[in-house]
Amino acid sequence: MMDLILIGIGTGNPDHVTLEGRRAMAEADLILVPRKGEDKADLAGLRLAILAEAAPHVPVAEFDLPVRDAAHPDYRQAVEDWHDAIALAWAQAAGQAARVALLIWGDPSLYDSSLRIAARLQPAPRVRVVPGITAIQALCAAHAIPLNEVGAPVLITTGRRLREGGWPEGVDRLAVMLDGETSFRHLPPDGVRIWWGAFLGMTEQILEAGPLAEAGPRIVATRAAARARHGWIMDIYLLARGESG
Template identity: 55%
Template sequence: MIELSLVGIGTGNPDHLTRAAEAAIRAADLVLLPRKRAETRELLDLRAGICAGLLGAAARTATFEVPVRDPGAPYLDGVAMWHAAIAAAWRAAIADHLPQGGRVALLVWGDPALYDSSLRIAERLGAGGQAVSVTVVPGITSLQALAAAHAIPLTALAAPLLVTTGRRLGAEGWPAGIDTVAVMLDSSCAFESVDPRDVTIWWGAYLGMPQQALRSGPLRAVAASIRDARTLLRAQHGWIMDCYLLRRDAAPGPASGR
């Protein structure tokens, strides 16, 4: 039996860990650490640092190579094949380092339940015939960190909030009947595709980390500076994680480069 804990670890600040997250990491017989491209080494080091800080020399970790999604395949088909490949990488790492089964923790950036595929990948883990139980330890999401960094509420008074992706915003435009939209996973600055009239944006990258970057103000005034900042930061660090909130008819206020 594999007892898999998907542990939300927040958005880069070790202080984001809850007590439940710390307990799950301490209880694990093995912590899996994903390794992606060389330029994202910082993400691996941060997870390893969390384990070292909690467990010291007793930390038992194993890295696995994260497969690359085929960009040429239709999106949903490509994602399905990618998830299957990641599940196979998990399965191989567990078999190598914990052949008799046991408790495995996987540290998930943000929260396993919000625009993260860890739960869908975990469903595939038992495809090889081994019994797998899954526990989720929720973490701070990037949207929570974004609202805190800008000291704003995510929702307007008595109004709904829609959370979507940059892909959907760019392809479908502003959702009908909604005045506040939170956007994640936007690699192409889809905010530039919407009508900027009476729209305010609050954007943040590397939320909770020392290199945190924030911009806010009327979309018309700050869209270009956000794109420029995003390009520069990605070149500097080799990776970027960001999200933003768009709100129609919000009090415009001055543009900010905090």
């Protein structure tokens, strides 16, 4: 039975990697590094740089990450098929290694499918999770703000759900992830404040904040320019309703 270690590595700053994470890398027999195409080669490069420092003696197996069929009419089925393909790629790259590690962007528990993909492997591996800094933590730290108001809830959601359902009832703060379409543009901006960040923790980090009516157009333009410059972008934002300043 294979031991599979999922190691959260934070959002781009090598200093985000915990001591536990570094020890787990060093104890692995093999570390898998996904290749996501030339436009995201720097993501693989960052993983390799972390490994060169934390576990230089451990063999690395790079593999091409399958791509989800964005044109599939059934989103959930497309994701299921994609996860099946990734699990197969993991198994092929791992070979007969007994203790295999994967470096997970952010943390394996938050809008990451590594644990669901691991459950598809046969025979089932023994899974260990090493937590990492999430994009939400990195965003709040970068803006020096608390995530929640005193005693109040925060909802973590996606851009797609925000577009399709609007602002959910019963909550005044939203952390929005996986939003490639700046879905906040579809919200009435009055009384809403936004804190946005891209490339969090990396040298390319970009931050914007303010009332949505003013900051929203700036974010749309800044995001488009950054994506064109880098060929990819990872961003996240926090929305607060009932705040004007």
